[in-house]
Amino acid sequence: MRLLGLTDWRSGRPVDLVLPQAADSALIDETGAMSAEVDQIDASGLVLAPALVDPHVHLRDPGQTDKEDMVTGTAAAAAGGYGLILLMPNTRPSMDGRARMADGRTVIDYLESYERDHGLRLPVDYALCVAATLDRAGRQASNPDDWSGHLPGHGWDHPVVAISDDGSAVTDQTLEDVAANAREFDLPILDHCEHHEHGQVNLGAVSRQLGLEGIPASTETAIIHRDIELAERTGTRVHLQHVSTAGGFDAVRRAKARGLSVTCETAPHYLALCDEDLLRSGSMAKMNPPLRSRADQQAALEAVADGTVDMIATDHAPHTTAEKALGLKDAPNGIIGLETAYAVCNQVLVKSGLISHDRLIELMSLAPAELMGMHRLLPENLPSHKANNTDHPRLESDQHSDAGQPPVDLVIMDPEARWKVDPSRFHSKARNTPFAGAELTGRVMATIRDGRLVFSRLPASRVITRERIRAWTD
Incomplete structure (x- = not known):
């Protein structure tokens, strides 16, 4: 699965992120958009940062x-x-x-x-x-x-x-x-x-x-x-x-x-x-x-x-x-x-x-x-940039990190997204928040642990599945 057009949190450069698969058994998907059939995600306007x-x-x-x-x-x-x-x-x-x-x-x-x-x-x-x-x-x-x-x-x-x-x-x-x-x-x-x-x-x-x-x-x-x-x-x-x-x-x-x-x-x-x-x-x-x-x-x-x-x-x-x-x-x-x-x-x-x-x-x-004392992902430990056929550097992640390197934990954010806090939709059992009903700006769109997608609220409008690609090429 490829996430295209992300913005690196510190450099501001566009990067593409390549994950080994769209999801695994640990995935929490709020949108129902993720599946093993996901090939690409339009991540333009989103920020990639250490988790x-x-x-x-x-x-x-x-x-x-x-x-x-x-x-x-x-x-x-x-x-x-x-x-x-x-x-x-x-x-x-x-x-x-x-x-x-x-x-x-x-x-x-x-x-x-x-x-x-x-x-x-x-x-x-x-x-x-x-x-x-x-x-x-x-x-x-x-x-x-x-x-x-x-x-x-x-x-x-x-x-x-x-x-x-x-x-x-x-x-x-x-x-x-x-x-x-x-x-x-x-x-x-x-x-x-x-x-x-x-x-x-x-x-x-x-x-x-x-x-x-x-x-x-x-x-x-x-x-x-x-x-x-x-x-x-x-x-x-x-x-x-x-x-x-x-x-x-x-x-x-x-x-x-x-x-x-x-x-x-x-x-x-x-x-x-x-x-x-x-x-x-x-x-x-x-x-x-x-x-x-x-x-x-x-x-x-x-x-x-x-x-x-x-x-x-x-x-x-x-x-x-x-x-x-x-x-x-x-x-x-x-x-x-x-x-x-x-x-x-x-x-x-x-x-x-x-x-x-x-x-x-x-x-x-x-x-x-x-x-x-747990440096999950400092800037110098980002996965190696690999060239591809786009203008963007490409970050390749794997389930197993290189020897001596920490696991790759990342977050994808939309700093401009506006949303209303609804405690009934929380994943926590608890609802005790003073921010219920608040209109906030900035939202986490996906979380990646050890190089694998574990949470996503990326909308279906951004997802391109292999089925859609096959339909386009038939």
């Missing part, structure tokens, strides 16, 4: 598969253009390397063998983030003897590449031991930079209007300052998750100016929304950390523009409709984001003129891969 990488995902499997599971979660990721995701450790039981499931396995073992046990190939690759403390209880650091054998280089398909107690910050009580483990095994600490015991929404005019207990910005900035001090004192690699406040961005900015080993992410919702949106979306916009003030939202946009923010992560957090129906006071925190992230960021960051589309790809693909 997106998400360093912050909750798939609820094992333990809460009524909300999401590995099949639905990876399908949502493929539909969002992701080739690789990092699974957070707040599974049930927690992913600490010791806690056992009913069948006696650890969660790490369960996720490592998931595809083999279920006789399937998921459309998106994933790596694992081990819990910083036993059962994520914050009382004792997890034991590296329980998980260090699953680090990269040990032959695992889904290695442990980071350490975190995401959902809560690493506690003061365990911080030094967790940091020592991280340094010994050269893992970054991915810290949920917030701690609070009470409150539902951001402290401010909106919380007072709603009559809800507010969460001050200091719940975030206190952890950020503590973690920056840790990085400065010990050299531990610290990555701050979902930074959301002006004070937090300022602290990270100053740490970087001093050359400290500190990176940070923010999420699409902190760039596109503020606490005023709670008045419209209610519990569908309830998350942790909460949507902050309009001034904090502006600070997030500025932090992306000036390079303070290293990457964008979804913090995809599925919940059931019944849970979110409990209202702002009692509903759980979290929203889903895999299927809307690219479009939200393209609209808020690129179409506004704040950053270039190239920079967006860096934030959503290259930087997260760097953090995880």
Whole structure:
């Protein structure tokens, strides 16, 4: 199958992409246009880029598969253009390397063998983030003897590449031991930079209007300052998750100016929304950390523009409709984001003129891969250009990469496509999004994993089948 007339994401040059076949058993086809009979696709006006990488995902499997599971979660990721995701450790039981499931396995073992046990190939690759403390209880650091054998280089398909107690910050009580483990095994600490015991929404005019207990910005900035001090004192690699406040961005900015080993992410919702949106979306916009003030939202946009923010992560957090129906006071925190992230960021960051589309790809693909130490497809690893009988270079992909080269994971995007978010059409089990009904610009059209098409919403009008070619030549 040949995709003709794509635009290379960085050079802007036209390229043709040759895939070994139109589809395989893993294909998710929203249009019904793909089949083994597909010969060519008119991809003019579409952009070819490295597949997106998400360093912050909750798939609820094992333990809460009524909300999401590995099949639905990876399908949502493929539909969002992701080739690789990092699974957070707040599974049930927690992913600490010791806690056992009913069948006696650890969660790490369960996720490592998931595809083999279920006789399937998921459309998106994933790596694992081990819990910083036993059962994520914050009382004792997890034991590296329980998980260090699953680090990269040990032959695992889904290695442990980071350490975190995401959902809560690493506690003061365990911080030094967790940091020592991280340094010994050269893992970054991915810290949920917030701690609070009470409150539902951001402290401010909106919380007072709603009559809800507010969460001050200091719940975030206190952890950020503590973690920056840790990085400065010990050299531990610290990555701050979902930074959301002006004070937090300022602290990270100053740490970087001093050359400290500190990176940070923010999420699409902190760039596109503020606490005023709670008045419209209610519990569908309830998350942790909460949507902050309009001034904090502006600070997030500025932090992306000036390079303070290293990457964008979804913090995809599925919940059931019944849970979110409990209202702002009692509903759980979290929203889903895999299927809307690219479009939200393209609209808020690129179409506004704040950053270039190239920079967006860096934030959503290259930087997260760097953090995880999993360079799925950096520019220098693109498949070799081969001449053909057109004016375009030709990229040939194969199921098996060349020796020593990483697999080829790509995404095909239409940065100009306009569409309306309809949660009923999501591939995720969950519907908890504040973007329902939003008109967005930019859409993922296809996702390619290991050189094979795994997701497509390319319309039939762009597809040329071998049957049509035969009809033309008869």
